Amino acid sequence: MFRNFIFDWSGTLVDDLPPVLEATNHVLSIYGKPALDREEFRRVFRLPYREFYEEMLPGVPLPELEVHFRQAFAGSKSPVTILPHAREKLEWCKQHGVRAFVLTSMDSESFKKQLVDLGLADFFEATYSGVLDKRELILEIISKHRLVPEETAFIGDMTHDIDTARHGKLTSIAVLTGYTLAGPLSESRPDLTVPDLDALRRFVGRPGWRPRPVATVGALLHDGKGKLLMLRTHKWGHRWGIPGGKIRRGESTEDALRREIREETGLEIDRIRFVIVQDCIDSHEFLRPEHFLLLNYVARVKSGEIVLNEEAQDYRWVTPAEAMGLDLNRPTRTLLVEALNQGVIEHPV
CATH class of the missing domain: 3.90.79.10 (Nucleoside Triphosphate Pyrophosphohydrolase)
Structure with a gap:
């Protein structure tokens, strides 16, 4: 029985891939690196993102890269939108008394602005942003909010999200709407994989849902x-x-x-x-x-x-x-x- 959902943000609830890709390519261009196309970015990008930048731009300090990235992200004209079915899923949680949280690596300033601009702030009991390695915080969240691991699922679109769920002994649910391609995501062996949050809503159906053979x-x-x-x-x-x-x-x-x-x-x-x-x-x-x-x-x-x-x-x-x-x-x-x-x-x- 799922009584608690911890959501990733980018690629799970909102589509911010266009401005993220634009900002990433801006950073790469500063250091003379070629731009990535959308599919190549989805193939190579990973969290914690310091590992991605250590591979792409070895030796460049992460704080320096973050300054360039955030400036480019803030100046991007590409829109950030709510993913299809995300609002409906959050409304379903509210209707059924399922507690909802956010755990994201997005920097806190951008996250809080999106949370308000997209009208999603009232759906969450608590949010955690600017977290480079989500595994370092997941146990604290579970303890602070007295979440029962057997009744809690972490929902995300990247292998790091699956690793985080596993670290917290939570059910891991992968959605295919975000950054990581289906093949690499499947290799992390999530407990459940869904194409989008509407499919998850239909699969779960109600808090007492249990998967059958x-x-x-x-x-x-x-x-x-x-x-x-x-x-x-x-x-x-x-x-x-x-x-x-x-x-x-x-x-x-x-x-x-x-x-x-x-x-x-x-x-x-x-x-x-x-x-x-x-x-x-x-x-x-x-x-x-x-x-x-x-x-x-x-x-x-x-x-x-x-x-x-x-x-x-x-x-x-x-x-x-x-x-x-x-x-x-x-x-x-x-x-x-x-x-x-x-x-x-x-x-x-």
């Missing part, structure tokens, strides 16, 4: 000639596995399987055979802690050419023996062994 389908695909299709994906730590995904409400398991195979590979399947159901609870191989119920099948590729979507980075057709030699995720290896034991993988006549 997620039912999924997946299939070991073969070509009827002794070869198996294996995919490599960042979701499973760049290990090899099988295509599959979540079952939608009102969708049969086989319909879900056909849809997921089609979406992830472009292939159509037939001769679907159920093999095994597996529990996969907070696997360290998966990109985030999650409880899956894996309904695993074997199926033959009927038609189509392989076209991978964004979930997979590579594929191979291999024999069962070759598959055993790959760096398979554990559920796929279990499925492969069980399919071989049951004799349901088709071989050429």
